[in-house]
Amino acid sequence: xxxxxxxWTDEAFDALLGRVLQAGVLLSAVVVLCGGAIYLLRHGTxxxxxxxxxxEPGDLTSVGGIVADARALSGRGLIQLGLLLLIATPIAxxxxxxVGFFRQRDWTYVVITLVVLVLLAYSLTSG
Amino acid sequence: xxxxxxxxxxLAAGAFAAGFVGALTGLGGGVVIVxxxxxxxxxDVRYAIGxxxxxxIATSSGAASAYVREGFSNIRVGMFLEIATTLxxxxxxxxxxxxxxxxLAIIFGLTLMYSAYASGHRxxxxxxxxVPDRLSTALRLDSTFPTPDGQQSYHVxxxxxxxxxxxxAGVLSGLLGIGSGAVKVLAMDQxxxxxxxxxxxxxxxxxxxxxxxxxxxxxxxxYIDPGLAMPVVLGVLLGSIVGARVLTTAKTPWLRTIFTWxxxxxxxxxxxxxxxxML
Numbered sequence: 001x002x003x004x005x006x007x008w009t010d011e012a013f014d015a016l017l018g019r020v021l022q023a024g025v026l027l028s029a030v031v032v033l034c035g036g037a038i039y040l041l042r043h044g045t046x047x048x049x050x051x052x053x054x055x056e057p058g059d060l061t062s063v064g065g066i067v068a069d070a071r072a073l074s075g076r077g078l079i080q081l082g083l084l085l086l087i088a089t090p091i092a093x094x095x096x097x098x099v100g101f102f103r104q105r106d107w108t109y110v111v112i113t114l115v116v117l118v119l120l121a122y123s124l125t126s127g
Numbered sequence: 128x129x130x131x132x133x134x135x136x137x138l139a140a141g142a143f144a145a146g147f148v149g150a151l152t153g154l155g156g157g158v159v160i161v162x163x164x165x166x167x168x169x170x171d172v173r174y175a176i177g178x179x180x181x182x183x184i185a186t187s188s189g190a191a192s193a194y195v196r197e198g199f200s201n202i203r204v205g206m207f208l209e210i211a212t213t214l215x216x217x218x219x220x221x222x223x224x225x226x227x228x229x230x231l232a233i234i235f236g237l238t239l240m241y242s243a244y245a246s247g248h249r250x251x252x253x254x255x256x257x258v259p260d261r262l263s264t265a266l267r268l269d270s271t272f273p274t275p276d277g278q279q280s281y282h283v284x285x286x287x288x289x290x291x292x293x294x295x296a297g298v299l300s301g302l303l304g305i306g307s308g309a310v311k312v313l314a315m316d317q318x319x320x321x322x323x324x325x326x327x328x329x330x331x332x333x334x335x336x337x338x339x340x341x342x343x344x345x346x347x348x349x350y351i352d353p354g355l356a357m358p359v360v361l362g363v364l365l366g367s368i369v370g371a372r373v374l375t376t377a378k379t380p381w382l383r384t385i386f387t388w389x390x391x392x393x394x395x396x397x398x399x400x401x402x403x404x405m406l
Contacts, residue, residue: 013202014200014202025189029185035353036135036358036361039357045131046131048354050169050352051169056349056350056351060353082360083181083360086184087339089184089335090184090188094209108266109206109207112206115210116209116210116336119210119340120340123213123340
C-alpha cells in the first residue's frame with residue numbers, strides 16, 4: 001500500500017468506497033452461507049417456529065455471545081456473526097470517508113462525516 | 128406444514144425478487160420483505176422487521192458498491208444528508224416505545240399515497256438549467272453524472288427541505304425497521320431536484336448507514352433471528368446485484384412507472400396493516 005498520495009481524487013475515493021462495501025458484503029455473505037449450511041444440515045427437517053415472538057436468546061444478542069457461538073461452530077452463531085459483519089460494513093464506509101475527506105483537506109466534510117460517525121456510535125451503544 | 132429446508136427455499140426465492148425490485152427503485156428490499164414474511168408466511172412482525180433491516184443493509188451495500196464506482200451516486204449529498212437520517216433514526220428508535228406503531232403506519236401510508244401522486248405528476252428535468260443554490264454551492268453538492276452523451280452537470284436545490292425530509296425518513300426507519308428509501312428518493316428527486324438515477328443510487332448508498340443505526344438496537348432487542356435472516360440476506364443480495372445491472376441500462380420513464388406502483392403498493396400495505404392493527 002502506498003504511503004503518500006499527493007491528490008486523492010473523487011474518482012479514486014469512490015472506487016475505494018465501492019471496494020470496501022463489496023468486500024464487507026462478500027465476507028459477510030460467505031460467513032452467513034457457511035453458518036446457513038451447518039444450520040440446515042442440523043435443523044433442516046425440523047419445523048420453523050416464527051409465528052410467536054419470543055426474542056432471541058441472550059448469546060445471540062451481544063457481540064461477545066455471537067463470537068463465542070461462532071467459534072464453537074454453531075450454525076446460528078456463524079450466521080449472526082455474518083450479520084454483524086454486514087451491520088459493520090456501512091459503518092466502515094463512514095470511517096473510510098472520514099479518512100478520504102481528511103486527505104482531500106476537505107474540512108467541511110471531515111466534520112460532517114465525523115458527526116455521522118458519532119451519531120452512529122451513539123445509536124449502536126445506547127437505547 | 129413446511130420444514131425448515133422448504134421454508135428457507137421459499138424465503139430465498141421471495142428475497143431474490145425483493146432485492147431485485149429494491150435495487151431498481153432505491154427502496155431497499157425491506158418494503159417487500161415485511162409483507163412477504165407477515166402475510167404469506169405468518170411470521171411475527173418483530174422477527175420480520177429484524178430480517179428486513181439486515182436485508183436492507185445487504186441491498187444498499189451490494190448495489191451501492193456498483194453505483195459508487197460508476198459515478199451515479201453523489202457522495203457529498205449522501206454524507207451531508209446522513210446527519211439527518213441518523214439523527215432521525217435515533218429519534219425514531221426512542222419514539223418507538225411511546226407511539227402506537229399502527230397509527231404511524233396509517234400516517235406513513237397516507238404520506239406515501241400522496242408521494243406516489245406527486246411523483247407521477249412531476250415534469251422531468253425542468254430546472255436542470257437553473258441558477259446554482261447558495262447553500263449547495265457552499266457545501267459543494269453540485270456534481271455530474273454519466274449519460275450516453277457524456278458527463279452531465281446538475282445543481283442541487285432546496286437543501287433545508289431535503290434535510291428535513293431526510294430526518295423524517297430516518298425517524299420512519301428507526302420506528303418501522305425499514306430503509307425508508309421511498310422518502311429518501313422523494314426528498315432528493317422532488318425537493319432537491321437531483322436527476323432520477325442520481326437520487327435513486329444516492330438513496331441506496333445512504334440506506335445502509337441509516338439501517339445500521341437501527342440494526343444494532345434491534346439486534347440487542349432480540350428481533351434478529353439467524354435462521355430467518357440467512358435466506359433473506361442471501362436472496363436479497365443476489366437480487367440486488369442483478370437489479371443493479373439492469374438499472375445502468377434501463378430507461379428512466381420505465382423505472383419511474385415501476386417506482387410509482389411500488390410506492391402505491393407499499394402505501395396500501397401500510398394502511399391495511401395500520402387499520403387492522405397488524406403492525
